[in-house]
Amino acid sequence: MIEIRDLSKTFGSGHTAVKAVRNISLKLVPGDIVLVMGPSGSGKTTLISMIGTLMRPTGGDVLLDGKNVTELSPDKLADFRLNNVSFVFQSFNLIAALNAELNVMLPLLAKGTSKSAARQNARELLMKLGIGERLHHLPRDLSGGEKQRVAVARALVNEPKIILADEPTANLDSKTGHEVMQLLCQTACSEGRAVIIVSHDTRLKDVAKRVIIIEDGRLVKEERGNHEANCPMEHKHARP
Amino acid sequence: MFLLAIKNLFQEKTRFLISVGGVAFSVTLIIVLTGLYRGWNDKLGEYIRSVPVDIWVMQKGSEELFHTPSILPITLDDELVKINGVQSAKPFNARRLAVSSGGQQFQLYIVGYDPAQNSGQPARVVEGKKVPGPGEIIVDRSQSKKISIGDKINAAGRELEVVGFAEGGDLVITSFAFTLPEELNKIQSLPDAVNNFWVTLNPGTDKNKAAGDIESALPNVTAVTSEEFVSSNTKIVSDSFLPVILVLVLVSIAVGVAVIGLTIFTSTIEKAKEYGVLKAIGLKNRQLYAVVLKQALIAGVVGFGVGAVIATLLGASVSQYVPQFVYQIRSLDIAWIFGLTVVMAALAAYIPLRRLARIDPTEVFKA
Numbered sequence: 001m002i003e004i005r006d007l008s009k010t011f012g013s014g015h016t017a018v019k020a021v022r023n024i025s026l027k028l029v030p031g032d033i034v035l036v037m038g039p040s041g042s043g044k045t046t047l048i049s050m051i052g053t054l055m056r057p058t059g060g061d062v063l064l065d066g067k068n069v070t071e072l073s074p075d076k077l078a079d080f081r082l083n084n085v086s087f088v089f090q091s092f093n094l095i096a097a098l099n100a101e102l103n104v105m106l107p108l109l110a111k112g113t114s115k116s117a118a119r120q121n122a123r124e125l126l127m128k129l130g131i132g133e134r135l136h137h138l139p140r141d142l143s144g145g146e147k148q149r150v151a152v153a154r155a156l157v158n159e160p161k162i163i164l165a166d167e168p169t170a171n172l173d174s175k176t177g178h179e180v181m182q183l184l185c186q187t188a189c190s191e192g193r194a195v196i197i198v199s200h201d202t203r204l205k206d207v208a209k210r211v212i213i214i215e216d217g218r219l220v221k222e223e224r225g226n227h228e229a230n231c232p233m234e235h236k237h238a239r240p
Numbered sequence: 241m242f243l244l245a246i247k248n249l250f251q252e253k254t255r256f257l258i259s260v261g262g263v264a265f266s267v268t269l270i271i272v273l274t275g276l277y278r279g280w281n282d283k284l285g286e287y288i289r290s291v292p293v294d295i296w297v298m299q300k301g302s303e304e305l306f307h308t309p310s311i312l313p314i315t316l317d318d319e320l321v322k323i324n325g326v327q328s329a330k331p332f333n334a335r336r337l338a339v340s341s342g343g344q345q346f347q348l349y350i351v352g353y354d355p356a357q358n359s360g361q362p363a364r365v366v367e368g369k370k371v372p373g374p375g376e377i378i379v380d381r382s383q384s385k386k387i388s389i390g391d392k393i394n395a396a397g398r399e400l401e402v403v404g405f406a407e408g409g410d411l412v413i414t415s416f417a418f419t420l421p422e423e424l425n426k427i428q429s430l431p432d433a434v435n436n437f438w439v440t441l442n443p444g445t446d447k448n449k450a451a452g453d454i455e456s457a458l459p460n461v462t463a464v465t466s467e468e469f470v471s472s473n474t475k476i477v478s479d480s481f482l483p484v485i486l487v488l489v490l491v492s493i494a495v496g497v498a499v500i501g502l503t504i505f506t507s508t509i510e511k512a513k514e515y516g517v518l519k520a521i522g523l524k525n526r527q528l529y530a531v532v533l534k535q536a537l538i539a540g541v542v543g544f545g546v547g548a549v550i551a552t553l554l555g556a557s558v559s560q561y562v563p564q565f566v567y568q569i570r571s572l573d574i575a576w577i578f579g580l581t582v583v584m585a586a587l588a589a590y591i592p593l594r595r596l597a598r599i600d601p602t603e604v605f606k607a
Contacts, residue, residue, distance in 0.1 A: 045605045054520055054601045075524050082522025093517045093604055097247035109241070110523050154521075166605050 001065060002028040002051075002162055002194055008059035009046050009217075020046040022217040023060065028162065030192035033185050033227055035199060035208035043217035044198040048164045051196065052085050053077045064161065082111055086155035088184065090167035092147040094139040100126060100150045101135040107158040125153040129183055145176035152184045156191070163188055165197045169204065181207045185227070241527055245534035248507065255503045256539065262499025263543020264550060266492040267581060271551035273485045274573050279566030280412050281477045285470040287409045287416055290363035295439040295451050296469040297329070300460050304472040305334065305349075305436075306411075312461065314434045323457050325445035330359035331434040333424050336414065339395045341387050341402075347414040348379065350395060352421035359438055362418050363408025370404065372419050378404040380415035382563055393417075396427045412564055439463070493584055496543070500588035504536050508592040512599050519601035528596055533589045540585030544578055 004026040011018045021043040028034060036044050049055035051062055053069055061068045069080050086107070087093075094103045104122035109115065126132050129149045131142075139147055148168065155163050165184065169177030181197070185207040188195045197204055205211055208225030249256050288296075288305075297320065302310035320329035333352035338345060353360040355371045362378055368389045372378050377393060377400040384405060387393065391402045400419055409416030425431055441450050447465040454463035464472065508515070515528055555567035 045602075049602045049605065052520065054604075078519070078522050078524045080522075081520065085522075087517075087520050087604070089517075089604055093513065095244070095247075095514050095517070096511075097251035098244065102243070102247070106244075106518075107521050109243075110518075110521060110527065 001030075003063040003066075004051060004060070005063065006060035007047065007050055007057050007062065009043070009050060009055065010058045020217050021050065021057070024214070024217075024219045025060075026212070026219075028194040028196070030161070030194060031189040032194040033189060033207060033209045033225065034194075034196045035204050035211045035225060036196060036214060037199065037202070037211060038214035040200075042214045044214055045166060046217075047214065048166060048196055048198055051162070052087060052164045053081055082107065082158065084161045086158060086160040086163045088148070088151050088155050088163065088165040088168045090170045092139070092144075092151045092171070094147055094150055094154075096139055099136045099138050100131065100142065100146075100153075103139070103150055104153045104157050107154060111158065121157055122153065125157055126150070128187070129153050143176075144172050145180060148172060148176075148180045149183065152180060152187075155184075156187055156193070159191070160193060162194045162196065165195065165199075167199050167201075168197065169199065169201050174203070177201070178203060178206075189227075241523075241531045242534055245531045245538065248511065248531070249535050249538055252507060255507060259500050259503040259539035260543040260546055262503075263496050263540050263581060263584070264546035265499075266496035266584070267544050267547025267577060268550045268554070269492045270489050270577050270580070271548060271569060271574070272554055272567065273488055274577065275551065275555055275567040275569040276565070277477065277481050277485055278570065278573065279568040280481060281474045282568050283410050283412050283566050284477055285474045287363055287411075288466065288470050288473055290408050291361075291438065291466075292440070293438040293466050294441040294445075294447050295454065295463050295465055296332075297437040297439055297454060297458075297461050297463045298435070300462050302462060304469070304476070306336070306473065306476065310435050311430065311433045312435070312437065314432050316434075316458070316461070317437060319458060320437060320439060320454065323450070323453050325441050325450045325453065326439055327442045328440045330354070330357050330438045330440075331421075332360055332436040332438050333421060333428065333434055334360070334416075335424065335428050335435075337395050337427065339393050341391050341393045344386050346383070346386055348383075348393075348395070348417040349409075349411060349414055350377070350417045350419055350424055350427065352424035353378075353418040354421050360418065360421070362406035362416070365404050365406045368402075368404030372403055372423075374420060374423065375399070376401050376403040377417050377419040377423075378402075378406050379417040380409035381405040381407050382410035382415045383417075385563065398423070398427055410566070412566055493580070496540075496581070496584045497588045500536050500539050500543075500585055501591055503539070504532060504589060505592045505595065507535070508532060508595050512595075513603060513606075515596055515599050516601045516604040519599065520604050525597055529589075529593050532592050532596055533586065536585040536589035536592075537582065540581045540588075544581040548574065548577075 006023045006025055007021055008023055009021040011020055038044050050057045061070050101122050105118040108118035131146050131149050134146055206226045209227040211223045211225050212219055213221040298310035299312055302308040317329040320326055334349055336349045339348050351360045379402055387402055389402050393400045451463040451465055518528055559565040559567055
């Protein structure tokens with residue numbers, strides 16, 4: 001279980017201090033899909049940066065299975081991310097020099113998995129996500145939807161406990177965006193991974209189990225998403 | 241992560257070629273300069289190494305053949321052979337002169353070759369007469385572009401006919417030539433003097449001790465072993481050439497470091513977001529440093545290979561057109577230049593590594 005307790009982030013100090021995130025608490029269980037919405041500058045990206053351990057909070061804790069990870073050393077944090085956290089980005093952020101297969105293999109290779117095992121895992125996942133015929137294409141030769149599927153495969157391949165997606169549909173047309181998110185959420189929840197999606201796209205409520213609204217760094221509202229109605233491949237994990 | 245380093249490098253082929261070109265230029269320059277140094281060093285000592293002598297005796301204060309002339313009494317050989325361990329003492333007479341032939345002027349280091357005493361002989365005669373007769377001279381083959389067998393050489397008003405070519409007497413800017421002692425005496429006009437003595441020792445005699453004994457017995461002479469004499473004669477190359485080489489090697493290193501450093505640095509800047517993604521995925525800084533370091537090392541090693549090939553081709557071809565391009569390289573030199581290239585590449589990676597360390601992984605969220 002992932003627990004976020006009173007998480008805060010203040011940039012700068014004194015008169016110029018900006019409180020980007022204020023005392024947000026959240027619990028996620030395996031299979032949870034949370035959509036974080038709010039106006040620009042409300043602190044959404046800062047929040048997932050801290051949950052993803054890319055940014056240290058100025059207050060509060062991030063706990064994974066009861067263990068506080070906010071105080072870990074940079075190397076331990078890197079290990080933590082490699083084994084527990086994955087990201088899906090708005091602009092895909094694939095490594096330009098690597099083909100689709102190698103991009104997906106990358107987290108496994110970083111973990112020390114053998115090249116052949118990493119290749120097999122990457123191929124299986126890319127096939128599952130419907131781009132098995134584009135394995136050896138470089139990112140520049142892939143469409144936006146294909147790139148995002150590769151990014152989703154890269155996020156899933158390491159079997160993380162939590163996947164953080166930042167505006168994952170912003171650079172995709174609505175149909176492709178919806179398909180990619182369906183794939184991500186179905187795969188994630190069927191495999192018991194928690195997903196946090198930051199987006200302005202209200203249609204993503206269809207894939208979310210919970211929707212939280214943030215304004216001025218505060219969690220102002222939490223509501224149910226439409227996941228059950230739109231995700232027939234239901235999972236066994238209970239909501240907290 | 242070697243794969244990523246390779247893929248990153250080859251993704252930007254032009255940049256990679258610039259890196260390789262910069263290193264190749266540096267390596268070529270360093271190898272050629274080292275080769276020239278070795279070649280010149282070898283040439284200056286080649287003749288002295290070839291003569292079967294244990295000890296060179298010269299006037300006190302003289303150190304070598306070319307810049308500190310020595311004049312000794314011709315009768316000194318009688319005193320030398322009386323010293324314990326000395327088997328024979330043969331005169332060695334030589335003089336550097338500006339000569340002319342067929343309208344060309346050049347310099348020769350003319351040695352008095354006494355076939356009867358077997359002193360002052362060439363290292364090896366490779367063409368023509370083995371021993372010059374009266375009015376004749378054998379010159380080093382390195383002069384063969386200026387003169388041929390049968391040509392006449394004017395040396396200090398005396399005319400000598402070229403009758404043979406020898407090898408092992410090339411001094412880069414001049415060369416040894418061999419004529420009879422009588423002919424040299426007419427040029428030198430020093431009938432009762434000699435420049436040096438070649439001393440041969442009895443078998444089993446310690447050379448250093450014998451040299452010390454000679455200096456003790458004859459206070460106005462300097463006696464050195466043939467090995468020390470080679471060092472003294474080649475020291476001029478080390479003294480005058482090494483500082484120049486050092487400066488040029490440092491310039492070459494700076495060029496190599498700058499070219500690799502700039503290309504890797506710009507690549508790191510351009511790929512900052514990708515490195516941020518790798519950090520977000522969970523790669524540690526040291527894994528990313530290894531990627532950048534490997535890129536620099538690959539560029540360095542490939543550049544070294546290209547530079548070594550260019551230097552070898554230059555060494556083999558230029559000397560045919562420029563006689564002074566005396567090039568000689570040893571495998572040990574190649575080894576240290578390779579080591580230097582690796583250091584150069586590692587140094588070049590330093591600034592990109594510092595930049596890499598500062599990349600903020602949260603930048604990956606920017607669209």
